[in-house]
Amino acid sequence: MKLRGYTLGILSAVSYGLIPIFILPIKQARFSVDVTLFYRFFFSALMVGGYLLCSGESFKINKKEAFILAVLGICYALSSEFLFLGYDFLTPGIASTVLFIYPVIVALIMFFLYRERLTKLSIFSLLLAFAGVIVLCLKGNSMEINFAGLGIVMLSSLFYALYMVIVNKSNMKVSGFKLSFYSMFFTSVFFITKTSVAGESLAIPSLSLFLNFLIFAFLTTVISSLCLVYAIKYIGSTPTAILGALEPVVAVMISVLMFQEKFTANLSIGITLILLGVTLNVISDRKKINPI
Numbered sequence: 001m002k003l004r005g006y007t008l009g010i011l012s013a014v015s016y017g018l019i020p021i022f023i024l025p026i027k028q029a030r031f032s033v034d035v036t037l038f039y040r041f042f043f044s045a046l047m048v049g050g051y052l053l054c055s056g057e058s059f060k061i062n063k064k065e066a067f068i069l070a071v072l073g074i075c076y077a078l079s080s081e082f083l084f085l086g087y088d089f090l091t092p093g094i095a096s097t098v099l100f101i102y103p104v105i106v107a108l109i110m111f112f113l114y115r116e117r118l119t120k121l122s123i124f125s126l127l128l129a130f131a132g133v134i135v136l137c138l139k140g141n142s143m144e145i146n147f148a149g150l151g152i153v154m155l156s157s158l159f160y161a162l163y164m165v166i167v168n169k170s171n172m173k174v175s176g177f178k179l180s181f182y183s184m185f186f187t188s189v190f191f192i193t194k195t196s197v198a199g200e201s202l203a204i205p206s207l208s209l210f211l212n213f214l215i216f217a218f219l220t221t222v223i224s225s226l227c228l229v230y231a232i233k234y235i236g237s238t239p240t241a242i243l244g245a246l247e248p249v250v251a252v253m254i255s256v257l258m259f260q261e262k263f264t265a266n267l268s269i270g271i272t273l274i275l276l277g278v279t280l281n282v283i284s285d286r287k288k289i290n291p292i
Contacts, residue, residue, distance in 0.1 A: 089149020
């Protein structure tokens, strides 16, 4: 069971880290990002919904749950949109790494809004993560990065952190699969509304692009989400969260190998500091729950 859990945790992280493979060619073709994200989450909702049907689980939710799930969908939608907007300003490797500081932002939200205490290890992890972001901002000896892009990706990380906090504090009595289905469904509603207001066409110009959307949804959303649910079931949330450190590593490898991103010393040091900071933050959170 442990081996299966670790395997699923790694698979979840790796599959999510594959996002640049699908999104960058679409952006380079100047296809609408909003339409792309609509199809990503719409197809994902259909796949997870199909699983719920096959498993015989009810789709029923009450009004309070519907409201919370709609808010979660909006948070997820904004996180995705800001991340992909960030790709216009930052390299995929840097953007994916900055996004990964969301556990640190969760810790700060819990401290300021819910007065959860920060241990010394938590504070040290925060400093490491922010030091990593600063190093990513450095180009040579000067600050020569697009700070608009950095701010956009930080917003992506913030909305994902809010998603995590709401899930944690809402106390909804719904399964992980039902939560994933409705989050994806409301996220797709957000993007279909946005594209309708903008008057964008939902037409998919080619079969290859249609298949791209299907594989994009299946690999980076459905597989990632389902593997995450089972990994947490088998090995717990803390080891699974630590394995999530593979997400930006995979994204950086793809960016370097496929999209000619330069693997600089600053990128290496920044990634290391952020991953170390996030890992310590997760361990610190575990210690608060189970003090030695």
